[in-house]
Amino acid sequence: MGGGRKRGRSQRRHFKQERENVWKDNPRRPPASAGEGGEGNGWQPFATENLAFEAYYKGQQIVPEEEWDAFMSMLRKPLPAAFRINASSQFCQDICSQLENDFRKSLETEVNDDHEKEAIRPLAWYPGNLAWHLNFSRMQLRRNQALESFHEFLKQENEVGNITRQEAVSMVPPLFLNVQPDHHILDMCAAPGSKTFQLLEMIHQSTKPGVLPTAMVVANDVDVQRCNLLIHQTKRMCTANLIVTNHEAQNFPGCSLAKFCPEAYIDESKPQRLEFDRILCDVPCSGDGTVRKAPDMWRTWNIGMGNGLHRLQVEIAMRGIALLKVGGRMVYSTCSMNPVENEAVVGEILRRCGDSVELLDVSNELPELIRRPGLSTWKVRDRASWLGSHKDVLHYRKNAILPSMFPSGKATTDSCTAGGSVEVNIDAVDADMSESGGMVEGKQETKIATDDSNNGDNGKTEEIEQDESESVKVSRGSNEKTDSTSIVTEHSNLPLHRCMRIIPHDQNSGAFFIAVLQKLSPLNESPVVEVMKGEHSTSKDKALKCSNGQGSDKVPAEEISVQQPGVDDSHVLVEQQNRDMDAEISKDRSSEEAKVIAGEVQNDQATRRDKRKTQNQGRWRGVDPVIFFKDEATIRSIVSFYGIKDSFTLEGHLVTRNPDTNHVKRIYYVSKSVTEVLDLNVKVGERLKITSLGLKIFERQSSKEGSPCTFRLSSEGLPLLLPYITKQILYASAIDFQHLLQYRIIKFPDFVDAKFGEQASALLQGCCVVILREGHEDLESIGMDPSAIAVVCWKGKTNLCVMVTPMDGRELLDRISFRFGLKIPKVDDGKPDLKSDDGSDEQPDGGAETVDPDCMPESKAAEDMDISDVKDAE
Structure with a gap:
């Protein structure tokens, strides 16, 4: 995945010394013998104060002075839990x-809070009463015995995909995208995936069973491990309309066919360029809006973040704007309250794009949602100094404190450097570590590292002693101003009041910032843009990403390189991305392959195109290639065995991740929109690094007893x-299904309905489908009923074996019990365990029939994985 790329300074340091443990040698650490809450053992919760935090936001006037106490009081309370019901689930109404x-x-x-009158209630602003607010924090849900059954309900429904545990304000940004059933959508910084799941719900909500929407979602994240979490999260949706990619969001590839193929090979009937109707740009941020959920933020917060x-x-x-279609909508959002990360960024977008982009007024959308307008004036704080404009920035700090951070976005003459590129030796992130005051006892040693990009760990380090009674100022020049009331601040003439800021004490939530942008015309270069290019063209400016758990959809703390984006979305930016990616990939290829991709092999055009297609299989190191499955014999066998109707097209929609078609274990189904993107991606040289896509629809089985169909x-x-299935189907009564x-695993004679047992025995050996017939009169059309409940089973010689995970099995039992009022007795303890230690399933009576382990609970790893706390990190 990384090839031979050098590790950053912070990454190398982490290999040499262990990461900081906030509980280690901490007087507030609960002893190992501490009981619930640690009462009586000297344990105390995290201190919910940070003097620098309070001084900063009071100076920024985030809320009126008369609301300050209520604002801070709410920030110190635990965040109530929230969840969203999957609108496209067949059990939504249940x-x-x-x-x-x-x-x-x-x-x-x-009810245990004066602020709330109900234990649980639907969020008034979320459409259809599908989102719910709880009067309990996550900790209370875990520890309160009275809530045990409800907590188990939440965990189980979350695991199977019927609900998603997610912070309430994190649900807001996708709602402002105004997603339609035919939209192509990009989630630029998608992990851990709750918002991606929400987008998938929107495109699937109006479709019927067996009908795929024409819309598509591309979910991207920079970190491969977080991509795995994203995949696990979205897998619950069971969708064929999703592609998961692994790229830096600021360097997301531009796939333009005109750049790679001669005009003779361009089919005008197919997409020529990867563009999106909607883009969710929920960027990495300091995450201080999540302080109620992540109280450690009080200790770690500093201005430099x-x-x-x-x-x-x-x-x-x-x-994101460059990838957006003309007429498309992009939502920019953060879980930070900082105007430097919010209004300042939106203002810079508007200045760079000119009349090509409009900041929309969405005050009439979601009227029940309490929000406040964006700020038109703010200050920047740098090293204990308040700055009203860029002219107040000290000369040596002008490349760390940018003009775009201020309301006007204008730079002074001396801040523009020749060539527009300066290596920043002192990171803005580290500059104000000394201002995380209010949390130390006695003296604290603060290190401010000045990283030298050529020397790695050899950067200079200054040590400053901080006394508890006074704040530290890192003074390297004169004229530093600390009194915010004496600063003359700028006022933006842009319509930033159209942005929205959600404040915690308005509706007992976290904090969030949202801006809705619409692209009116292609981006064109202008004099204003040319000036900004000089200000922002540093090729390798290091930025600190917030650590795991501090905010929703954030990347782990590490140093990254930031490339300057182009201005013209159809030329400059695409060319730059192509050059950067080709240079990186060529390191991992033979010289001959590099020559082919660079177009240096002077063969005829047809031969060159064929070679590119062949050699691009597996272009990304460590990532399996995407291969269209075209084994006609296998496809015919599948269609014949299950009686799949001709109206369900398999040709051109089946893909695998194994180039050896003889050893394919899983076959995935992709929608038409995803197929078009894959086809375009191949033609442009596989610029997309695809980690996951499609819906797993067939799996190879290796039963020793054999079956006419291998999948x-x-x-x-x-x-x-x-x-669309017409064969290998059984209809069971509620009691037999239960x-x-x-x-x-049940033997054919042991079913309550003897006729059902006979029908099961008569089926061909292999995979089959059992449908609950309760509540349905017409069995012929039961498959088209969205309320139909069905499971995949394996028909052996003497018995029928269900092939769902235990978690899915329990969920279906609960749904049947609730829908039909059936009582579910506990399984007789005298029966042998159905799951053996080696992962295979044995018959209850110890019979000799061999059952294919691959046919049994589909993912033991997923069954054992408990990441519910990670999932609701948003």
Whole structure:
């Protein structure tokens, strides 16, 4: 994945010394023997104060002075939990009814906050009452015995994808995208994936069973590990309309066919360039809006976090605008309250883009949502000094404190350097570490590292002693101003009041910033843009990304390189991206392959194109290639065995990640829109690094007993395929369906309905589908009913074995119990365990029939993985 790239200074340091443990040798650390809450053992919660934080936001006048106490009081309270119901789930109405009629009444006595009158309530501003606010924090949900059943309900429904546990304000940005069923959508910084899941809900909500929307979502993240979390999160959606990519958002590839193929090979009927109708630009930020959820933020917050991320945020946002279609809409958002990360970034976008981009007034959308207008004036704080304009910045700091951070965005003459490129030796991120005051006892040693890009760990370090009674100022020049009231601040003439800022004490939530932008015309170079290019063309400016858990959708703390984005989205930026990516990839190729990609092999055009296609398979190191599955014999076998109707097209929609078609284990189904993107990606040289895509629909089975078809159905793909299957189908009564989920393996004579057992015995050996017939009169059309409940099973010689995970099995049992009022007795303890230690499933009676381990619970790793706390990190 990284090839031979050098590690950054901070990354090398982490290999040499362990990361800081906030609990280690901490007087507030709960002893190992501490009980719940640590009461009586000297344990104390994190201190919820930071003098620098309070001074900064009071100086910025985020809220009126008369609201300051209420604002700070709310920030010190734990954040209430929230979740969203999956609108496209077949059990959506069941879950809504269960919340309204069961849990809402049973929990009404658990109200423990004067601010709230109800234990749980739907969020008034979220459409359809699909989002719910709880009067409990995540910690209370875990520890309160009265909430145990409700907490188990939340965990189970979240794991199977019926709900998503997510911070309430994190649900807001996708709602302002105004997503339509035919839109191509890009989520630029997608992990951990709650907003991506929300976007997928929107495009699937109006579709019928077996019908795919024409819309598509590309979810991108810079960190490969967070991409894995993103994949796990979105996998619950079971969608064929998603592509997950792994790129730096500010360098997201431009896929323009005209740049790579001669005009003779361009098919005008197919997409020529990858553009998006909607873009969600939820950028990495300091994350101080999540302080209620992540109280450690009180200890770690410092002014340099926002200042150091500003440049990266502008680069990502500008890249988003470049990828946006004319007429398209982009939402820029952060979970930070800092105007340097919010209004300053939006202002810089408007200045760079001129009349090509408009900041929309969306005050009439979601009227129940309480929001406040964006600021038109603010100050910048640098090393204990308040700055009203860029002319107040000390000369040696002018490349760290940028003109774009101020309301006017204008620079003084002496701040422009020759060539527009200066290596910054002192990171803005580290500049104000000394201002994280209010959290130390006695004296604290603060290190301010001045990194030399050529020397790595050999950068200079200054040590400053900080006394508890006074704040530290890092003084390297005169004229530093600390009194914010004496600063003459600028006022922006841009319509920044159209932005929105969500304040915690308005509706008992976290904090968020949102701006909605619309692209009116292609970006063109202008004199204003030329000036800004000189100000922002530093090729390798290092920015600190916030650490895990501090904010929603953030990347881990590490140093990254920020490339200057081009201005013309159709020429300058694409060319720059192509050069950068080709240079990186060529390091991992043989010289012959590099010559082919560079076009230096002077063969005829057809031969050159064929070679490029062949050699680009597996272009990205460590990432499996995307291969269209074209084994006609296997496809015919699948269609014949399951009786798949001709109306469900498989040709051109099946892909694998294994170039050896003889050893393909999984086959994925992709929508038409995804197919078009894949085709374009191949033609432009596989510029997209695709880590995951499509819906797993078939899996190879290796049963020793054999089967006419070598591939079985996947539980994930069953909802899509069910309306088109005409063979290998059984219709079970509620009691037999219930027993099948409980005991997982049942012999044919042991079914309550003897006729059902006979029908099961008569099926061909191999994979089959069992549908719950309860509540349905017409069995012929039951597959088209969105309320139909079905599971994938394996028909052996003597028995029927269900192939769903235990978690999915429990969920289906609960849904059946709720929908039909059935009582679910516990499984007889006398029966043997259905899951053996080696991962294979044995028959309850210990019979000799061999069951394919691959046919049993689909992912033991997913079954054992408990990442519920990570999932609601948003």
